Each structure stands twice: as structure tokens, then as C-alpha cells.
Amino acid sequence: VQLQASGGGLVQAGGSLRLSCAASGRTFSTYHMGWFRQAPGKEREFVAYIHENTYNTYYADSVRGRFTISRDNAQNTVYLQMNSLKPDDTAVYFCAARSSSGAIMLANLYNYWGQGTLVTVSS
Secondary structure, eight states, X not given: OXXXXXXXXXEETTOOEEEEEEEOSSOGGGSEEEXXXXXXXXXXXXXXXXXXXXXXXXXXXXXXXXXXXXXXXTTTEEEEEEOSOOGGGOEEEEEEEESSOSOTTOGGGOOEEOOOEEEEEEX
């Protein structure tokens, strides 16, 4: 599967953005999807996860209550709604897909990655 992330940009602290990740191929609904981010000089970190068909979600502590992951299997798209943004949320955001379940926060268990979209939050 090929992934294309979009929706990043510059926003003031307290603002909102919605990221999208469009997937190619007919098997999108069989993949668990995740969002990760990487800030300058830092390692890539887990942000959010959504199960392939139960749509169960899981979030990093740093974004829980502010970010919402969702998916539309008919449109082959996963979303990340980001509210109450903070300067610490500034990063390149990546969507990723995986076939296996478990250890959802581990980036190396995701099989496919999008190219990333930059989110900049000004103070």
C-alpha cells in the first residue's frame, strides 16, 4: 500500500488542523493505521493508532484529549484531527500502516510509511 499524507501547515497555538492520509490499493481496510511525528533533533514518536475494523483507538499521553484519529475505509483514508495545538506539537507527521497487531507504539513494526507533512505551531 502507498500512503500520501497532507494537511500540514502553520497554525497559532490553540488552533486546529486536520491531517489526512490517503492510501492506494484495495486492501486498506485490512491494515491497522498509525500516526507518528518527528520533531527537529528528536526521534520519531508514536502519536495515535486505529484498528483496522473495530476502529478502536489509542493515543500517546501527550496528545490524548486533544487529537482524534479516525478512518474511512470506503475512502481509503485515515485522519488526525488536532485541536488545542501547542508549540511542542511542531513536527513532521507521518502516517503508517501495519498488518500485525500488538506493540502499536513501535515504529519498526509498521510496514508502510507516508512521506510526512510538516506541522508548525507558533506561540
